Amino acid sequence: MDDFGRSENISKKILRSVKFGYINSVSVMMGFTKKKFHKELLKTKIKTKLHINLTENSQKYLRTIVKLKNLNFFNLLFANKNLKKLLKKRIDLQIENYIKIYGNKKLSIDGHQHVHIIPWIHNYITNIKNISIKEIRYPNEKINIYGYENLVKIQFYRNLLALFLIKILIPFLKRKKKSPVFFGLLYSGMYNEKILKKNFKYIDKKKDTEILIHGGYTNNSERNLFQKNFFDYYTNKSSKLQYKLAFKKYIWKFKFYLNFKYTRTFIKSKIICIFCIEIKFIVEFSSILYFTGIEEIFLFIFLNK
Numbered sequence: 001m002d003d004f005g006r007s008e009n010i011s012k013k014i015l016r017s018v019k020f021g022y023i024n025s026v027s028v029m030m031g032f033t034k035k036k037f038h039k040e041l042l043k044t045k046i047k048t049k050l051h052i053n054l055t056e057n058s059q060k061y062l063r064t065i066v067k068l069k070n071l072n073f074f075n076l077l078f079a080n081k082n083l084k085k086l087l088k089k090r091i092d093l094q095i096e097n098y099i100k101i102y103g104n105k106k107l108s109i110d111g112h113q114h115v116h117i118i119p120w121i122h123n124y125i126t127n128i129k130n131i132s133i134k135e136i137r138y139p140n141e142k143i144n145i146y147g148y149e150n151l152v153k154i155q156f157y158r159n160l161l162a163l164f165l166i167k168i169l170i171p172f173l174k175r176k177k178k179s180p181v182f183f184g185l186l187y188s189g190m191y192n193e194k195i196l197k198k199n200f201k202y203i204d205k206k207k208d209t210e211i212l213i214h215g216g217y218t219n220n221s222e223r224n225l226f227q228k229n230f231f232d233y234y235t236n237k238s239s240k241l242q243y244k245l246a247f248k249k250y251i252w253k254f255k256f257y258l259n260f261k262y263t264r265t266f267i268k269s270k271i272i273c274i275f276c277i278e279i280k281f282i283v284e285f286s287s288i289l290y291f292t293g294i295e296e297i298f299l300f301i302f303l304n305k
Contacts, residue, residue, distance in 0.1 A: 001218045001246065002051055003040060003112070003234075007028040007225050010216035010234065011037040013243055017215050018044050021246035027051035027110050030097045032150055032225075038101045049100045049108040049135075053088055054115050070227050073162075077118050088124055095131060105130075110137035114162075114185070115237070117301025119172040126175040137210065138179040139163075140170055141186050146198040155189045189233065191242050215243035 004014045006025045009032050017023045018041070024049040028038070041048065055071050077088065099105060109116060109125060116122055116136065126133060142164060150156045163185050183199045184191075191213060203209045217239035223231055233239070 001025075001213055001215050002027040002110070003029060003214060004048075004051075005031075005033050005038060006056070006216065006234070007218055007222050008033055009218040009222055010038065011041075014216045015040055015044075015245065017246035018046050022248070023215075023246050025049065028098065028102070029056075029112065030094045031052050035101065037187055042102060047108070048102055048104075049137075050095065051108055051110055051112055052091060052094060052116050052121075053112040054090060054121070056227070056239050071166075073113055073115060073118070076115055076121065077179050079120075084120060087121070091121070091125065093129075095128070099131075106132045106134045108135040109133060114139055114166060117166050117169050117173070119169060119174075122173045123175070123180070126177065133177050136177040136179055137182060138173075138176070139182045139185045141182050141184070142202070143186065144198070144202055150187070151189065153190060156187070159186050159188050159190075169203060180208040180210040182212070184210070188212075188214070189236065189238050191238055191245075192239070192247070193245060193288050196245055213242040213245055214239055215246050217243060 001014055001016060001023050004011055014023070014026060015037070018026060023046070026041065027049045028041070029051045030053075054076055055073070057070055075083075076087070095107070098107070106162045111117065111121075116125065117139070122136070126136075143160070143163070145151070166185070181204060183202070196211070196213070199211055216234070217236075218226075218231070218234045226234065269271050
């Protein structure tokens with residue numbers, strides 16, 4: 001789930017999704033909310049990723065030498081030399097603040113509005129010497145049509161154009177990192193339970209998969225914290241629907257179906273059955289369940305219900 005840290009309301013919704021729902025990874029924005037929210041997320045021990053933001057202004061970073069107006073993807077794509085210099089400082093600040101709180105120099109990275117796919121931004125990040133990047137999101141999503149009702153929505157075509165642009169840019173990226181198969185861009189802003197279930201059907205069980213949802217939303221009490229287009233996005237119907245998706249119990253059961261690997265190991269002449277279940281729902285999740293004897297039978301019965 002993306003956008004943790006963008007505001008108090010959004011962060012509270014995502015925290016609740018983590019604690020009581022079935023979210024297994026969160027992308028974090030730096031410079032907006034108080035540290036207590038980040039520390040609260042840290043306590044949950046959920047996997048986090050740094051959500052590089054260059055399109056929404058942070059009040060914290062506005063008080064530094066990095067003073068910028070709100071930018072969009074195209075401003076960043078065609079940024080001049082001076083603007084790039086300022087933006088690189090802003091990226092450095094976000095990485096520095098993320099590591100100070102989350103204490104992890106082996107970073108997983110993605111970007112707010114996918115700005116990390118812009119070649120000069122991606123190549124700058126992957127060439128920073130004092131950090132180690134283990135994963136970057138490459139939203140090179142397959143184009144799947146889920147119902148003709150989506151074809152009459154303007155948002156769908158906006159997303160489609162954005163996806164085509166990203167597919168054009170990805171070949172220009174250098175020093176690519178590990179990345180899961182991605183779902184979540186094509187139906188951004190219009191996501192619902194039907195689309196989620198359709199995405200599950202297209203998952204390749206042999207590959208790590210990331211299904212992105214935006215379940216953090218806000219209300220009028222935080223209107224002054226957002227530019228109009230972002231406020232509209234964080235208060236739309238889809239965000240509230242996506243928040244509810246985080247609590248669907250069938251998501252937990254899907255963890256057992258999607259990528260089921262079986263290995264056997266011998267320890268002290270005793271066979272221990274190790275079931276490795278790797279599913280990356282929303283960001284990335286992998287776990288190892290140990291079963292011996294009758295527990296193995298119960299798992300078999302559960303999966304074949």
